[in-house]
Amino acid sequence: MRYSHYINVVRLLIFLIIGAVLFLLVNQWIYTREALEGLEIELIQKTPYWQRSHKRELKDWHDVEAMASDAARNGLGEHGKPAYITNLSKRKLDHDLSKKNGFNALLSDMISVNRSLPDIRDQGCQRLKYFADLPTVSIIIPFYNEHFSALVRSVHSIINRTPAELIKEIILVDDFSDVSNLKKPLDEYVEENFPKVEIIRFRKRQGLIAARLAGAVKAVADVLVFMDSHVEVNYNWLPPLLHEIVLNKRTAVCPMIDVIEDATFEYTAQDEGARGAFDWILDYKRLPLLESAKKNRTKPFENPIMAGGLFAISREWFWELDGYDDGLDIWGGEQYELSFKIWMCGGRLLDVPCSRVGHIFRSDNWNGVSEDRKEDYLHKNYKRVAEVWMDDYKNYLYKHARGIYEKLDAGDLTKQLALREKLHCKSFKWFIENVAFDLVKTYPPKGTTDFAYGQVRSVGAPKFCLDTLGRPDYRIVGVKDCEATSIFPSRRQDWSLSEDHDLRMRGEEYCLQTADHKPDSQVLLYDCSYGNKNQLWYYNRRRKWLVYGPKRLFCLEARPASKHVVVNRCRTNFPLMQWDFVHVNDTLLDTYFETMP
Incomplete structure (x- = not known):
């Protein structure tokens, strides 16, 4: 009897020991699996998008709930409707602020920074689906003395109408602004409202090009999105852009640019679209859409020259092209340089009709921005672009403005010329004949055959x-x-x-x-x-x-x-x-x- 009791006790102890060991083993297995999964997730996040395998499943990226919430909004300027200041006592302030900013800044302060917009896309865009697995973006927004409400409305619109999982970061680059509310008040506003926003501040004025480059150097996402500081993005604007980059990482893409009217903040379409171009003094011009683009209003179409203020490009491709020429000063010529590089060095540039972004076009009475430069930086920029990329066609530019370019030193172009050779870039003649094939007919070079x-x-x-x-x-x-x-x-x-x-x-x-x-x-x-x-x-x-x-x-x-x-x-x-x-x-x-x- 007593022997049998001992046997039962021993069996119980063995059972308990085995149970404890199994419990420990299972817990260790669970812990290890979770650790490995966490490591795998971390590795996936750190591995560039194009080095990972992807499913080609499609997804409707529309945020139906947010769109319904916007539809119910009421108020000044909501749904992109024109707004007006009726208080006569504020008209003088309105006039002064408009001259300073190039748009009705007082009205901007009165309109919600979260205002709703009209969905003016082609109806076919509302039915389109895009890859479910899209790369992340770093959105880079340079600014200089931008009006506070216009700047933060730009950021609010991005956050409100962009899938959160696609935004890695938003980088604001302050080009040495001297407006007080763009210092500590902006820092505090960003800290309270925008956890994904970081501000880079220059210690001296360096210009738009340097600001974009600084943001691009800081960026860590798969795709760089460059934007101006007075915009409002429309519904589902980002997935159509990223979809084209996924198909070909050497594709740069631009949204359709809508008009935010400077006096009333009315949001309207600029037109049905056009292709970017230039004349022979390098003023930005537009070419008519080709018939293929007119027949399919939702399909992306090739664009010779970007407008420059709004575009997306894979970070890898941007730096393979060596970014912007860092010898370009302040602004001017950068959209030509990058467009030429993209096309001539193996890439392509598309406009995407189902991606729409509104842009405030400043009024004619805007005082502009004074640049602390004694030299003619604009024509120097143009000469750098022409000497590196335009081959013999540069002579059309020089003959158009004889007496200007002869006096300008373009600076050291060794790095840019070496890049063109390294990437085996095509000739400018190829660009004119194959990409901008109707440019010469529409904007013929002048001054070369005078009577x-x-x-x-x-x-x-x-x-x-x-x-x-x-x-x-x-x-x-x-x-x-x-x-x-x-x-x-x-x-x-x-x-x-x-x-x-x-x-x-x-x-x-x-x-x-x-x-x-x-x-x-x-x-x-x-x-x-x-x-x-x-x-x-x-x-x-x-x-x-x-x-x-x-x-x-x-x-x-x-x-x-x-x-x-x-x-x-x-x-x-x-x-x-x-x-x-x-x-x-x-x-x-x-x-x-x-x-x-």
Whole structure:
């Protein structure tokens, strides 16, 4: 009996020991599994997106709940409707703030930073699905003296209309602002409202390009998204952009840019879309959509040149292209440099119609931003871009602005030229013929085949030459003492009878025109407008007349006493209606009427 009892006790002890061991083993296994899973998650998060395997499942990324909440909102400026200040006592403050900021800053303060927007996408966009597994983004927003409410509204709109799991970080780069509420008040606001936002502050003014580069260096996400500091993103704006980058990591993508009206904050579409381009003074221009893009309003389309303020690009591809040229100063030319690099070095640039972002376009009475630079940084930037990327086409740019680029030192271009060679980038001729194939036809290079150029000297008063009188914008022209250098005078006496059949400041976009076609009409400088019949001029070599207008009834006449010029009915044997061009291309002038626009 007693022996049997001991046996039972021993069995119980063995059972308890085995149970304890099993318990410990199971707990250790669970702990190890959790640790390994945590390590696996951490490794996945640290491994670049394109080095991981991905499922190609599709997902509807719309935040239906947030969209329904927005639909129920009421208030000033909600749903992107125009808003107005009715208090007369605030109108003066409104005017002053608008001149300072380029938009109605007082109204901006009155509109909610979380306001709702109209969904103006094509209806087909609402049905589209995108990859469920998308890369994360670092959103980089440079700012300089941006109005506080416009800046924080930009960030609120991003957070409100972007899937949280896609935002790794938002980096604000302060380019040495001197507005007090962009210092400690902004820091406190960010700390209270935006856990994913970090602010980088410069200790001196460095400009937009340097600010973007600083943000890109700091960024850690798979994709970089560059934005301006006065925007509002629309519904489901990010997944369509990322989807295209996933398909090809050497793709840079731009959203459609909508208009936030500067005076009323009304949110509207800019148009049905266009393709970016440039003219031969490197002003940003637009090309019409191709028929394929018009037929499918939801499909991304190729874009030769980005507008520059809003785009996304994989971090890996951005740095493979060496980012922006760090020799570019302040702003200007960076969108051309990056667009050329993307296309010529093996990538592509797309506009994505189902991604829409509103942008405040500043008013014409904006005072602008003063830049602490003594040198002409804008044309220096253009020259750097032209010397590295535009090959022989750079001469069109230089001939358009003769006398400007010759004096500018573009600086050391060794690194940029080495990059182009290293990446085996294509020629600019390839870019023009294959990417921007309709650019030359739409914006033909000017100043390369002038009918005549140089000083225009009066025969009847030979000491006087046609002169801008130092006022080259919408002002009266006249005659002044001829400068000593006749073929290459200063810009005020340098004229061309251009291939567009206008009489313009040589290599520039100011053309001679009268306000009407009456006798004694004064001659003024206007913006050149290709095909404008009121800007047609012809040089009659035999009579030495500068003949004006499509009917060729009027001629340019000098008035030496008043130093004016006018147009009057053409008269023979009247020296004050006769002019000598320093250089006339006789062969080309023979074809003048064959090439009339």
